[in-house]
Amino acid sequence: MAEDAPRRRSTLDEVAELAGVSRSVASRALNNAPHVSRAKREAVERAVRRLGYVPDTTARALATRQTGVAALVVSGEDPSIFADPFFAQVIVGASGALEEADLHLMLCLAASDRGRKRVEELLRSKGADGVMLMALREDDPLIRTAEEAAMPVVFGGRPIGPAPRWYVDVDNVGGAREATEYLVSRGRTRVAAICGRLDTEAGRARYRGYRDAVLAAGLDPFPPYEGDFTEPSGAAAMASLLADRPEVDGVFAANDNMGAGALRTLREAGRAVPGDVAVVGFDDLTVARIADPPLTTVRQPIQALGREMARMLIALVNGQDPTPLLLPTRLVVRASA
Amino acid sequence: MAEDAPRRRSTLDEVAELAGVSRSVASRALNNAPHVSRAKREAVERAVRRLGYVPDTTARALATRQTGVAALVVSGEDPSIFADPFFAQVIVGASGALEEADLHLMLCLAASDRGRKRVEELLRSKGADGVMLMALREDDPLIRTAEEAAMPVVFGGRPIGPAPRWYVDVDNVGGAREATEYLVSRGRTRVAAICGRLDTEAGRARYRGYRDAVLAAGLDPFPPYEGDFTEPSGAAAMASLLADRPEVDGVFAANDNMGAGALRTLREAGRAVPGDVAVVGFDDLTVARIADPPLTTVRQPIQALGREMARMLIALVNGQDPTPLLLPTRLVVRASA
DNA sequence: CCCGAGGCTGGAAGCGCTTCCAGTACCTAC
DNA sequence: GTAGGTACTGGAAGCGCTTCCAGCCTCGGG
Numbered sequence: 001m002a003e004d005a006p007r008r009r010s011t012l013d014e015v016a017e018l019a020g021v022s023r024s025v026a027s028r029a030l031n032n033a034p035h036v037s038r039a040k041r042e043a044v045e046r047a048v049r050r051l052g053y054v055p056d057t058t059a060r061a062l063a064t065r066q067t068g069v070a071a072l073v074v075s076g077e078d079p080s081i082f083a084d085p086f087f088a089q090v091i092v093g094a095s096g097a098l099e100e101a102d103l104h105l106m107l108c109l110a111a112s113d114r115g116r117k118r119v120e121e122l123l124r125s126k127g128a129d130g131v132m133l134m135a136l137r138e139d140d141p142l143i144r145t146a147e148e149a150a151m152p153v154v155f156g157g158r159p160i161g162p163a164p165r166w167y168v169d170v171d172n173v174g175g176a177r178e179a180t181e182y183l184v185s186r187g188r189t190r191v192a193a194i195c196g197r198l199d200t201e202a203g204r205a206r207y208r209g210y211r212d213a214v215l216a217a218g219l220d221p222f223p224p225y226e227g228d229f230t231e232p233s234g235a236a237a238m239a240s241l242l243a244d245r246p247e248v249d250g251v252f253a254a255n256d257n258m259g260a261g262a263l264r265t266l267r268e269a270g271r272a273v274p275g276d277v278a279v280v281g282f283d284d285l286t287v288a289r290i291a292d293p294p295l296t297t298v299r300q301p302i303q304a305l306g307r308e309m310a311r312m313l314i315a316l317v318n319g320q321d322p323t324p325l326l327l328p329t330r331l332v333v334r335a336s337a
Numbered sequence: 338m339a340e341d342a343p344r345r346r347s348t349l350d351e352v353a354e355l356a357g358v359s360r361s362v363a364s365r366a367l368n369n370a371p372h373v374s375r376a377k378r379e380a381v382e383r384a385v386r387r388l389g390y391v392p393d394t395t396a397r398a399l400a401t402r403q404t405g406v407a408a409l410v411v412s413g414e415d416p417s418i419f420a421d422p423f424f425a426q427v428i429v430g431a432s433g434a435l436e437e438a439d440l441h442l443m444l445c446l447a448a449s450d451r452g453r454k455r456v457e458e459l460l461r462s463k464g465a466d467g468v469m470l471m472a473l474r475e476d477d478p479l480i481r482t483a484e485e486a487a488m489p490v491v492f493g494g495r496p497i498g499p500a501p502r503w504y505v506d507v508d509n510v511g512g513a514r515e516a517t518e519y520l521v522s523r524g525r526t527r528v529a530a531i532c533g534r535l536d537t538e539a540g541r542a543r544y545r546g547y548r549d550a551v552l553a554a555g556l557d558p559f560p561p562y563e564g565d566f567t568e569p570s571g572a573a574a575m576a577s578l579l580a581d582r583p584e585v586d587g588v589f590a591a592n593d594n595m596g597a598g599a600l601r602t603l604r605e606a607g608r609a610v611p612g613d614v615a616v617v618g619f620d621d622l623t624v625a626r627i628a629d630p631p632l633t634t635v636r637q638p639i640q641a642l643g644r645e646m647a648r649m650l651i652a653l654v655n656g657q658d659p660t661p662l663l664l665p666t667r668l669v670v671r672a673s674a
Numbered sequence: 675c676c677c678g679a680g681g682c683t684g685g686a687a688g689c690g691c692t693t694c695c696a697g698t699a700c701c702t703a704c
Numbered sequence: 705g706t707a708g709g710t711a712c713t714g715g716a717a718g719c720g721c722t723t724c725c726a727g728c729c730t731c732g733g734g
Contacts, residue, residue: 009463009487011720022684027722035682057464058404059720061395062689069443079429083623085422092416095446099455104464106406107444109432118436126346127394127441150346231627260627267629286420290568290597292604292629348690359714364692372712396690399719 010051019047030055070098070313071106071128073119075135075142079111084229084257085285086302087134090156093306094132101314103129110142123149130313132156138199152316156309160201166316168308168325172202175298175329176209179252179280182296182331184217188250188278192222194237194262196229196254203229206254206282222248227258231287234261242269249277250337256281256288259295263336267292278337293335300329347388356384367392407435407650408443408465410456412472412479416448421566421594422622423639424471427493430643431469438651440466447479460486467650469493475536489653493646497538503653505645505662509539512635512666513546516589516617519633519668521554525587525615529559531574531599533566533591540566543591543619559585564595568624571598579606586614587674593618593625596632600673604629615674630672637666 016026021040028036029044036044047053061067072094074082091105098105106128110119122128123145133146134156143161146153155167176193183191193210196203207224214221225241227233234253238261241248253259259281263273271277273293281288284299308325315322353363358377366373366381373381384390398404409431411419428442435442443465447456459465460482470483471493480498483490492504513530520528530547533540544561551558562578564570571590575598578585590596596618600610608614610630618625621636645662652659 012722013720016684023721024684024686024723025682028683031722033723037682040682052461054458054461056720057459057462058395058398059689060722062399062691063720063722065689067395079433082429082432083422083425085420085425088420088422088425091444092419092446095419095444095452096416096449099449099451102455104455104459105444107428107432107442109429112433112436114436115432118439118441121391122394122441124389124391125394126391231623257623264627264629286568286594287624287627290601290624290628292601349692350690360691361693361714361716362712365713368692370693374712377712393690396719397692399721400690400692402719 009056010053012053012055015044015047015051015053018051019043065126067127067129068103069106069128070094070103070310070317071108071119071122071131073108073110073131073133073142075110075116075133075137075140077111077137079109079115081111081135081229082109085287086255086283089285089302090134090306090309093303093308094310095306096303097307097310097314101310103310103314116142120145123151123153126150129317130154132309132313135200137197152313154309154313154316156305158201160199160204163324166312166322166324168305168312168327170202170300170305170327171329172205173209173212175282175300175331176206176252176254177213178209178329178331179282179296179298180210180213181217182333183250183252183278183280183337184213184219186250186278186337189219190245190248191219191250191252192241192245192248193224194227194234194241194251194253194258195224196227196258198224198226203254206252210252227254227261229255229257231257231261231264234258235265236261238262238265239269242266242271251277251279253279253281256283256285256291256295256297259297259336260287260291263291263293263295274335274337280337284332288332288334291336296334296337297332298329299332301327346393347390349390349392352381352384352388352390355388356380402463404464404466405440406443406465407431407440407647407654408445408456408459408468410445410447410468410470410479412447412453412470412474412477414448414474416446416452418448418472418566419446422624423592423620426622426639427471427643427646430640430645431647432643433640434644434647434651438647440647440651453479457482460488460490463487466654467491469646469650472537474534489650491646491650491653493642495538497536497541500661503649503659503661505642505649505664507539507637507642507664508666509542510546510549512619512637512668513543513589513591514550515546515666515668516619516633516635517547517550518554519670520587520589520615520617520674521550521556523587523615523674526556527582527585528556528587528589529578529582529585530561531564531571531578531588531590531595532561533564533595535561535563540591543589547589564591564598566592566594568594568598568601571595572602573598575599575602576606579603579608588614588616590616590618593620593622593628593632593634596634596673597624597628600628600630600632611672611674617674621669625669625671628673633671633674634669635666636669638664
């Protein structure tokens with residue numbers, strides 16, 4: 001490699017020698033552990049400064065059996081799932097919490113076969129101290145792998161099936177119910193749902209919440225119009241919805257992207273929003289505010305989701321046994337409903 | 338920790354013993370290096386399967402002096418910069434390329450002081466094989482740190498000041514010029530720029546491109562109306578622009594977020610787009626398509642940016658000396674101009 | 675004045691893997 | 705029958721750090 005400075009990195013031995021102490025003492029001083037006299041501690045500090053010494057992460061990891069790394073795995077069948085700004089928010093939250101515990105964040109997009117295989121290896125190779133798992137689909141092979149992992153695993157959003165031992169999730173059912181109730185309370189009587197992928201728990205739970213609310217109001221639920229959480233899929237779902245049931249006057253979209261897509265289709269179809277059709281989204285990401293009209297939506301605390309996942313993982317790494325968390329949602333009313 | 342299986346992970350020694358070979362042979366077999374007879378190679382493979390052996394990443398890293406990790410550092414003064422979907426696309430691109438080289442991606446948000454300090458440590462602690470640096474501002478302390486790093490560094494987007502040795506950038510000047518020329522070619526004569534932060538090279542370069550084009554057309558450039566690449570900042574910049582120079586009939590926004598913000602302000606001010614004011618953005622992210630009207634914009638190949646950064650880094654790690662790259666942009670015409 | 679209790683100290687044994695090198699065994703060519 | 709390969713093999717020395725532990729010194733109390 002085109003390196004210029006052939007300057008070798010200094011080692012703890014050199015620090016110890018320069019400070020006139022043994023390596024053990026130098027090590028203890030560095031980690032400010034007890035059993036080091038004030039004088040030697042200072043001598044070591046001086047030597048560290050003079051040499052510009054920085055401990056070798058790898059060597060330390062080998063000796064302590066701790067990598068100082070937490071992995072965030074985003075599953076899905078296609079890397080573009082990660083383009084959803086949702087994940088960026090999760091990362092901001094997680095990153096902050098990990099920073100406090102001095103852990104680094106490793107990001108794994110387990111979208112390709114290759115990617116999934118590498119995650120599997122990671123989970124078994126002690127390459128991280130723990131893992132956060134997100135966006136798992138039904139029968140995702142990672143679920144099994146996680147059970148056999150050599151490290152703690154926290155789920156972000158429950159997968160379909162039996163709830164894992166440690167997870168942080170959002171109250172999807174409650175949020176969807178609230179959104180739908182709101183539509184009903186504004187006099188809408190033909191309320192449909194554009195739901196997310198039904199092979200994800202979030203997709204199902206939000207449809208369930210919608211359905212509960214519609215039934216509770218004594219109305220007839222629409223069948224699910226399924227999208228994949230992207231804007232075009234929302235537009236397409238809205239189009240078939242409009243074709244099947246032109247009388248629709250309210251739409252609950254399972255996320256803002258699809259809500260924005262629905263808005264676009266409605267605009268193109270000449271339907272006024274909220275005049276003819278009221279629309280509610282889910283997430284409260286930037287797109288909800290940018291949409292025209294701005295989208296009434298269910299805000300979920302996405303950064304908090306990331307933060308709590310990280311905190312839960314940290315607790316596990318520290319040998320504690322935290323309890324699963326369900327984060328609340330809140331309806332944010334804007335112009336679209 | 339609440340672990341159930343006290344099953345210790347098996348080591349290479351155990352594999353070797355079970356296979357009836359020495360540890361050296363087992364190691365060679367594992368890495369399919371030469372000098373292992375067919376018979377022993379198979380014996381080792383069998384033992385690996387029986388034990389469910391997976392090599393310890395850390396130990397391997399210590400022995401080989403390679404971590405198998407590439408870091409992506411996103412600078413900025415506030416973690417929310419990462420919320421820009423731009424970075425998600427970079428990550429998708431980089432992740433794919435790293436996957437091919439079997440490197441893991443470590444993501445560092447160097448936004449807080451703490452975060453920056455950790456990045457500095459990372460760069461000096463041999464915690465990764467190389468680093469990709471993005472979103473540096475003027476006089477960002479990371480620039481210096483990078484120069485002294487113990488590993489290869491690739492810049493994503495040049496920082497302000499002398500160009501680094503290895504970088505991948507997008508032709509910001511050319512893209513901005515093309516956008517502005519397009520506005521002029523549509524008959525706009527009072528064309529302004531809502532520019533990004535002028536303490537970033539991208540912000541400056543795009544303003545430069547705008548200015549060049551306006552001057553070349555024999556028109557008067559507007560002073561920069563500065564935003565910070567977010568939607569609200571674009572809306573605010575548009576508002577002051579409108580207040581200062583109500584005669585404006587064309588706007589080049591330095592990214593789509595700000596373009597969307599401008600659109601919102603114009604709508605609220607009752608100006609028709611593109612009738613009264615034409616708007617062009619930059620990036621071509623989802624928001625450009627969602628905006629109303631859909632935003633004419635300069636598409637930059639963001640995933641390719643990530644991919645090429647990763648490839649360049651891989652080349653460096655492999656001891657090659659790649660050359661910097663400038664990626665082209667392309668105008669995408671939609672309804673807003 | 676002696677003894678035990680602390681407080682420090684540094685030698686040494688790892689952590690689990692790679693890799694150099696000195697062999698050993700077995701052939702082929704002379 | 706011997707020299708000189710070729711093809712493996714495994715012992716041993718690391719990689720740079722943490723940590724156990726036996727030993728030393730010092731000091732106060734009896």
